[in-house]
Amino acid sequence: MRNSNPFIDITxxxxxxxxxxxxxxxxxxxxxxxxxxxxxxxxxxxxIEDKGGRSHTYNYYIYLNEYLxxxxxxxxxxxxxxxxxxxxxxxxxxxxxxxxxxxEYNKIGSREKAIVFGIENDKKEFxxxxxxxxxxxxxVTVFFGFxxxxxxxxxxxxxxxxxxxxxxx
Numbered sequence: 001m002r003n004s005n006p007f008i009d010i011t012x013x014x015x016x017x018x019x020x021x022x023x024x025x026x027x028x029x030x031x032x033x034x035x036x037x038x039x040x041x042x043x044x045x046x047x048i049e050d051k052g053g054r055s056h057t058y059n060y061y062i063y064l065n066e067y068l069x070x071x072x073x074x075x076x077x078x079x080x081x082x083x084x085x086x087x088x089x090x091x092x093x094x095x096x097x098x099x100x101x102x103x104e105y106n107k108i109g110s111r112e113k114a115i116v117f118g119i120e121n122d123k124k125e126f127x128x129x130x131x132x133x134x135x136x137x138x139x140v141t142v143f144f145g146f147x148x149x150x151x152x153x154x155x156x157x158x159x160x161x162x163x164x165x166x167x168x169x
Contacts, residue, residue, distance in 0.1 A: 009156035016148025023142040027101045027115070029133055035117055036105035040064030042094050047083055062116065064096065071098060072113045076141075077132040081119070086126045096121055099129045 029035065043063040050057045060073035060081065073081050090096065099118035108114075117136070118129030 006156060006159055009152050009159060011152075012148050012155065013152035016145045016150075016152060019141050019145030019148065021145075023139075023145065026136075027103050029101050029117065029136060031133065032099075032129055034102055034133075035099040035129060036102050037097060037099055038064075038067070038105070038108070039095065039097050040066040042090055042092055042096055044092060045086075045090070047087070061113070062096070062098070062119070064098075067108060068111050069108070070113045071100070071116045073119075073127065074115050074136070076138065077117070077127070077135045080131045080135060081127045085124060086119070089124055089126075090121065094121060 041064060043065045045062045046059065047061075048059040050059070058073070058075045058078045060078055060083075061070040062073075063070055097118075097120050098116050100114045100116060104112075104114040115136075116127065117132040119125070119127040
């Protein structure tokens, strides 16, 4: 039997609510028609993976000379990005065509990062937009969110029930 700790239970519930909120409040991109094309020359790029003990994070960014904002390849779609082909084919000063959401295109002058859905140059495609959209809209995030909330509520209920039982004894 596990020790009662409502803090952990509530943390699990909050993590689940975060996943659910992220799913429902992220930028709506359902098809290629929801994207805008931008073109620019590569200033630099950085593809860093952090394989920590419990988490695996991706910090994949591309910077273009023509824009202040960094362009991010998110963890949702990083598996579909051909990083090796990109690193072998693209150098500083090369031209790229990228697809971002219309919403982020309207904020193109800001320094906020923009999620990239498609990347190619004249010769190669590095991230296919249709696949990226499909993965971006995957229900996995909301599924895990509801699972975390459910597990957290069950654990919290058991903790409360156990505490009431101890008070009676």
